[in-house]
Amino acid sequence: MSIDPDAAPTTRRLLLRLGQLAWKYRLGCAQLLALQLVVLALTLATFTALGLAVDVVRQHAAPGGPALNWPAGLAPPADWSPRFTVAALAAAMLSLAAARGVANYWYARVAARFVHQRMVVDLRALVYEKLQRLSFRFFADHHSGSIIGRVTADVQSLRVFVDGVVLQALTLGLSLAFYLAYMLRIHVGLTLLCLASTPVMWAISASFSRRVKPAYAKNRELFDQMLLALTENVRGVQVVKGFARHDEERAKFARANRAVTDQQHWIFWRVSLFSPTIELLTQFNLVALLGYGGYLVMQGDLALGSGLIVFSNLLQQFSGQVSKVTSIVNSVQQSLIGARRVFEVLDAPIEIQSPANPRPLGRARGEIEFEFVEFRHQAQPVLSDISLWIPAGQCVALLGATGSGKSSLLNLIPRYFDATGGRVLIDGIDVRELDVDELRRNIGVVPQETTLFGDTVAANIAFGKPDASREQIERAARIARAHDFITGLPDGYDTVLKEGGKDLSGGQRQRLAIARALLLEPPILLLDDPTAAIDPQTEDEILQAMEQAMAGRTTLVVAHRLSTLRRADLVVVLDGGRIVELGTHEQLMRSRGLYWRAASLQSDGQVIEDAPLRLPAHDAYASDAA
Numbered sequence: 001m002s003i004d005p006d007a008a009p010t011t012r013r014l015l016l017r018l019g020q021l022a023w024k025y026r027l028g029c030a031q032l033l034a035l036q037l038v039v040l041a042l043t044l045a046t047f048t049a050l051g052l053a054v055d056v057v058r059q060h061a062a063p064g065g066p067a068l069n070w071p072a073g074l075a076p077p078a079d080w081s082p083r084f085t086v087a088a089l090a091a092a093m094l095s096l097a098a099a100r101g102v103a104n105y106w107y108a109r110v111a112a113r114f115v116h117q118r119m120v121v122d123l124r125a126l127v128y129e130k131l132q133r134l135s136f137r138f139f140a141d142h143h144s145g146s147i148i149g150r151v152t153a154d155v156q157s158l159r160v161f162v163d164g165v166v167l168q169a170l171t172l173g174l175s176l177a178f179y180l181a182y183m184l185r186i187h188v189g190l191t192l193l194c195l196a197s198t199p200v201m202w203a204i205s206a207s208f209s210r211r212v213k214p215a216y217a218k219n220r221e222l223f224d225q226m227l228l229a230l231t232e233n234v235r236g237v238q239v240v241k242g243f244a245r246h247d248e249e250r251a252k253f254a255r256a257n258r259a260v261t262d263q264q265h266w267i268f269w270r271v272s273l274f275s276p277t278i279e280l281l282t283q284f285n286l287v288a289l290l291g292y293g294g295y296l297v298m299q300g301d302l303a304l305g306s307g308l309i310v311f312s313n314l315l316q317q318f319s320g321q322v323s324k325v326t327s328i329v330n331s332v333q334q335s336l337i338g339a340r341r342v343f344e345v346l347d348a349p350i351e352i353q354s355p356a357n358p359r360p361l362g363r364a365r366g367e368i369e370f371e372f373v374e375f376r377h378q379a380q381p382v383l384s385d386i387s388l389w390i391p392a393g394q395c396v397a398l399l400g401a402t403g404s405g406k407s408s409l410l411n412l413i414p415r416y417f418d419a420t421g422g423r424v425l426i427d428g429i430d431v432r433e434l435d436v437d438e439l440r441r442n443i444g445v446v447p448q449e450t451t452l453f454g455d456t457v458a459a460n461i462a463f464g465k466p467d468a469s470r471e472q473i474e475r476a477a478r479i480a481r482a483h484d485f486i487t488g489l490p491d492g493y494d495t496v497l498k499e500g501g502k503d504l505s506g507g508q509r510q511r512l513a514i515a516r517a518l519l520l521e522p523p524i525l526l527l528d529d530p531t532a533a534i535d536p537q538t539e540d541e542i543l544q545a546m547e548q549a550m551a552g553r554t555t556l557v558v559a560h561r562l563s564t565l566r567r568a569d570l571v572v573v574l575d576g577g578r579i580v581e582l583g584t585h586e587q588l589m590r591s592r593g594l595y596w597r598a599a600s601l602q603s604d605g606q607v608i609e610d611a612p613l614r615l616p617a618h619d620a621y622a623s624d625a626a
Contacts, residue, residue: 014339022162028114029167035107036171040178042100046093047313053089054305056082069306111163119162123155127345135351136416140377145228150341153223157338165331172321172328179318186311187293187302194288194315197281198322205325208274212267216333219263220341226256282319289315352415358435364442366392366523366554367427368413374421375408375577382408383577386422390570392523395555397565399595400574406558407448409574410526413556414443426524443524444517448558450509452501457486458493460501461515468519479548480515482508518549525550529558562599571595 060082076085183191296302368390375383383405398406411417412424424431462468477483489495501509566585573581588595
């Protein structure tokens with residue numbers, strides 16, 4: 001989902017929010033600025049010592065020139081020889097350099113602790129925590145590459161704002177002010193001449209900033225596409241290898257990678273043009289210094305050391321600070337693009353929330369009712385006029401073609417999505433009036449695609465109930481028919497699974513998912529076609545586990561096997577997001593409708609008990625992924 005340009009925050013508002021963010025780390029920033037002031041003072045003192053040393057040498061070599069202009073209280077004793085004075089000034093310069101090195105070291109340490117580490121850790125945790133609270137709709141509208149990019153690269157760009165913009169800009173301003181004041185103190189006319197090109201530099205910088213801003217935004221979008229190509233390939237490596245699509249996927253990633261590289265090259269090309277332009281203008285300052293400054297020295301109006309040489313060092317430092325405008329402009333643009341994307345996450349509305357005063361549910365009986373339920377996704381109708389009452393403890397089988405709304409119907413019960421019309425009730429209470437966590441603790445969900453984590457088998461089963469005892473875990477595993485294969489693993493329940501449970505078969509993963517749901521001992525169980533991608537033998541084992549798991553619970557199961565549909569207390573046939581048939585297996589077979597036609601062979605009307613029923617897709621709702 002792209003950002004609406006009219007709704008997107010302005011640059012001024014983004015900068016204000018970034019400033020507020022930096023203010024949270026004001027203690028660290030204040031320490032860094034104090035250290036920068038120390039470094040600046042030591043640098044100016046070093047220049048002064050150098051200028052005085054040159055003037056002492058000049059006066060000794062050619063007496064009769066301008067008198068030395070010693071800072072107040074720093075004039076050497078009258079009995080010091082010129083050589084001893086120069087040696088003392090050289091020693092002072094070495095001491096100042098050492099002190100400056102210590103200050104720079106502490107600056108790096110404080111920056112690493114307060115900015116590079118603490119800020120990045122805090123921001124990533126903040127974004128991750130918000131992602132955990134966002135609804136399924138947000139994840140449906142944003143691809144995984146974009147989400148990963150926001151937690152990684154975009155958070156880093158906010159660190160760049162504090163480190164590369166706030167601190168650098170403040171340091172730049174302070175440095176320029178000190179250097180300018182010192183230069184004006186030495187000679188006003190020389191200062192004005194040497195800095196005549198500075199307004200031109202600022203104008204060029206502003207123009208550069210306007211030109212590269214869209215380029216940085218496009219670069220971030222292309223980077224997201226590259227991340228998406230990478231994550232899809234890693235996640236689907238078995239499919240890629242199975243269909244021998246290595247070359248095509250490699251080419252796909254290469255195109256995405258090349259697009260990022262080309263965009264970065266364009267930005268680099270622009271920066272490469274900008275930097276030499278700024279440097280050329282700074283060279284004009286040096287030409288003015290040598291011309292007019294040299295003339296003043298020869299006229300005796302400016303000291304060689306404490307005048308021209310110190311001024312030269314100050315001008316070089318001043319020009320160096322001005323040239324940092326390039327990096328600051330780059331940092332600002334990177335930060336604004338990253339900030340816009342991070343704040344999009346932080347500002348995203350949390351659609352599924354508990355009410356301020358939720359109604360108590362406790363342990364639900366398991367009665368479920370749909371009252372004239374409507375559901376739309378991205379303006380497309382998915383469910384229409386769904387009314388259904390399910391008594392506690394009953395098993396309801398949902399049957400329908402792909403896109404008929406089966407999964408969407410299940411997703412409304414634990415409030416993964418909210419109905420856009422009508423009500424979903426549990427024990428007579430609208431689910432929107434319940435505490436979300438309490439509601440979901442009453443519901444066990446076995447999705448079509450099982451998610452396992454790189455942890456022990458026991459930890460995966462106990463994911464929803466971390467304090468479960470080993471006895472409870474094993475009991476859930478036995479009911480799910482998973483105990484036997486678990487004990488055959490190298491470390492049994494303590495075996496650490498690979499990412500996604502890749503070291504287990506599909507049937508084993510599904511049985512762990514069933515055990516995970518059963519461990520909660522939920523009064524309501526939702527089974528979203530858990531045997532969709534499993535071989536017949538494994539499917540039989542899963543069905544046996546499901547039958548044992550459904551005992552005594554209100555169960556909604558997406559099913560296609562007649563053996564499962566026959567056992568259900570109620571079969572709901574969905575077509576195009578509507579309930580078109582409702583009844584027991586026997587009732588629906590007698591009605592000779594859509595269910596009967598799907599269950600019977602067209603040749604002689606014979607019913608095959610274990611044949612999967614496949615209903616034709618409803619064209620008007622074929623886009624529903626349920």
